[in-house]
Amino acid sequence: MSNWADNVETLISQKEIHARIEQLGRTITLDYKDDELVLIGVLKGSFLFMADLCRQIDNKLSCDFFGLSSYGDKTKTSGVIRITSDLKRPIEGKNVLVVEDIVDTGLTMQYLLANLQTRKPKSVKVCTLLEKPSRKLVETQIDYLGFEVPDVFVVGYGLDYKGRYRNLEYIGQLKEESLA
DSSP states (O other): HHHHHGTTEEOOOOOHHHHHHHHHHHHHHHHHTTTOOEEEEETTHHHHHHHHHHTTTSSSSEEEEEEEETTTTTSSSSOOOOOOOOOSSSTTSSSEEEEEEEEEESSSHHHHHHHHHTTSEEEEEEEEEEEEEEOOOOOOOSSSSEEEOOOSOOBTBOOBBBBTTOOOSSEEEEEEEGHH
């Protein structure tokens, strides 16, 4: 790999990520059996995770995306959640699986779940690749969890810093001197 990623220390390898996604896919397949499922990816960070996860789910499903932002170019949430893109299709009466890259404070997920409930889905569950329990400000529904991570700024596999590092094949910690 070129030196543009030398300032990232690997926390979770590509192999570990793919093995866990296979396990999550098997569990979700069994949980929904023959029920149709709507995966809703939270943009932008979840797109790689959702692409790999949906290929591991052996059920009839469709995909949609919901854009939310609370970070901007910062490493800490602003606490202000903006909708940047809404769903393209109704979810009323459908089984919904929210696919998120990371849950830390829980504020964004709390906001999203409240918003989705107003649309009268049959059910709503949450699948997140990462959780930072040490940053939790509100109780957060997580039905399917990939990994817990420490309270460090993580990038890679869809997660970014100022729009960069999403293309790393692993989850890494951005070194402190890079956070400027």
